[in-house]
Amino acid sequence: MRKVVRTRIFTVVLTSLILLALILLSSFPGSPLNHLTSPVSAIFKPIQSSFRSVTGNISDFWISLTDGMSIRQENEKLAQENAQLKNKVSQLEAAGRNYEELKTALQLKDKFDRYEIAGARILTRELGTWFDVFKIGSGTADGITITESESFAVVDAQSRLIGRVLSSDLTTAKVLPLLHEGFAVSARVNEVNGAIVRLRGDIELKEDNLCVADQIPTSSDLRIGDELVTSGLGGLFPEGILIGSIIEFRDDAAGRKIAIVRPSVDFDNMSVVFIMKGLQS
Template structure:
């Protein structure tokens, strides 16, 4: 048995040697192996084709593996680039939103050029249904001093009324929102600009995020969807700030009046930044590097300063024009002009 096994191995070896020799001869174009009529070619050609097929398939297999690695790496790079591009798109969208907000604030500041806009961030929202105050990061240091004024309006970047300042300390202030039962302001309805009403919060309606206007006469034109604006009466809120939109009109009561329910224009869930309105000069001790972009100087005060400077210059010019040819009178006249300048400067 062992001998037969050895003979089989020997036979396989001899056949392999013969095949190799024939394949070598097949490389020679003029050899007998390459002649189509040669009987040897009928034996060698299938073997050669098989080997070529195996060789080609092997090359294709390893090429496919290498190509798969390259494609995997490229896919990984493209995925990372896609993530980066998506992040850039999100950043650009956020920047566009901020730009629109700043543009709105700029337009509002031009409309109410007699006011200062104190930018603030909301630090804390109400923790419970009964605690209805918001805390912002601006206080006495930014000029929000309730001891000198009954209240400061608080709005968002779209000039929607958020509320008013409730109290303030050195670095922060609390804001009473429009939905609070302690909030009220004079207003008008878009279809009744000649009539003033009282827009106010309500202890029950604030759970629904609504406000109300009471005692609206039956002859007043009011429709669902009408907008409510501040009337400017009372001296705290300027004219034309948006308060909200009419969402419900109650039937007439026994006195012949009706109550209007209003949904505030402000979005309390998403709001993060607000603006406090004041017509007082901002304090000089604002050292926050963002103050230059977040606050603007009172243009009316600047105009007054320019008028005073022009008056001083005109007065000094008139005095100097009356000086005489004598040297002593020239000196006296110059002294008078300097005294006038000092008096106006003081």
């Protein structure tokens, strides 16, 4: 009897030690241990994809039902707005012509046209603290290989920042979202000589889909409504990806000024993301 208990305790301790070692080793970026999940991921990916399609269809159907009521109310508002917008359109058409002329003159290109971009479907969403990354259907087989010094920015269809790739196996990858408390990126205000700040997720604010800009230079003149884009410093994210805009200023626990930022991307309605794989050769 005592022997059985001792054997059981030994088994539990040994298993715990093995799992602790697994946690430590798999936490390194690009750890080959992350490939342990490859065979199971390969089986689960099509199952998750099909379930996602089904739930997506149900969700769309439900939204269309509930939207019917609000559409009628919105219709009245829109009629009023329509009149105002017609007026603005004529002004903007003139501005647009000017912009096209300038664009041609300066030979502007689309911001990220030199980047190889790969689309991937979101397979799973986060489940709470410590299980709060999401999984996408692209992996090392699609060129998403993470190393200690290399990761990839993840954006939406409008090139707005969603997060970065955290780890990958053969067919899938995990994405650390912008709202996550472990996410940090160098950002700058989207204007000429805009101030450089650090943008990070915050555990208190992520429920409200908000994040924080800190390390604000004392000399900077940040204002509510200022847009933040990636600064390109650090080399992980290309410069100029839209992050979000400042909605509020606060003081942190140490009395330093921080800005509350609302990300531009709509985290609740994402189904496909785009990975910026790097400069095309």
